Amino acid sequence: MPTTSGHTKAIRASRVIGTNVYNSTGEKIGEIEDVMLDKTSDSIMFGVVGFGGFLGVGEKYHPVPWKLLDYDEATGGYVVPFTREQLEQAPAYGISELTENDGQARDRSFTYYNDIAA
Template sequence: MTHTLVPSDLVEGTAVYGRDGEKLGTIERLMLEKTTGAVAYAVVRHSGFMFSNTHHYPVLWNSLKYNSQRRVYEADLTLAEMQAGASELDGDAFDWGNRAPPYAPPLYWGT
């Protein structure tokens, strides 16, 4: 029997790949809307060689598609596009819960 529900602890740590096949990172956590319980976005952790330069990027949940054969999530963006978007690198100005301006949404973010 195939289930459409999955516990969050099985989502966390799952790899995410971009449209070009390059690994974007892994899902570190899911951000939920408090009032509806809907998943707003996944925080994707990207690490460089030997876990150097680890950074976190928000990726809209509805932009991720689960590939059950590979057991990974696939996104329609590249690593460069993800890295050009909002992240904790923005310092104190970045608020993980605030998707309003002054941030211009990355190309993949939508409205």
């Protein structure tokens, strides 16, 4: 059964990882490097968007709340409602920081995106 936007409700993580991410003006800003799952609620927390590096060196990882990533068939990638500058100012972490039990990195990311989306 499709979602309200016509997308499938189920997708393999292997199809998501490596998918390009664009801002609303069509500028490519990075790609999905990983997906963070919430084991307690059986949901996806973040698409981890990597950008800013060269061949993996100096790259920053930005956890974007999953609900803010909208797949666009025309581009074959995800579109976020933010500018590159807003994403560059967003909290950035190492992948391991996002899985720490204290949840501070995750909370800061959710707060940031909720504030700029308001």
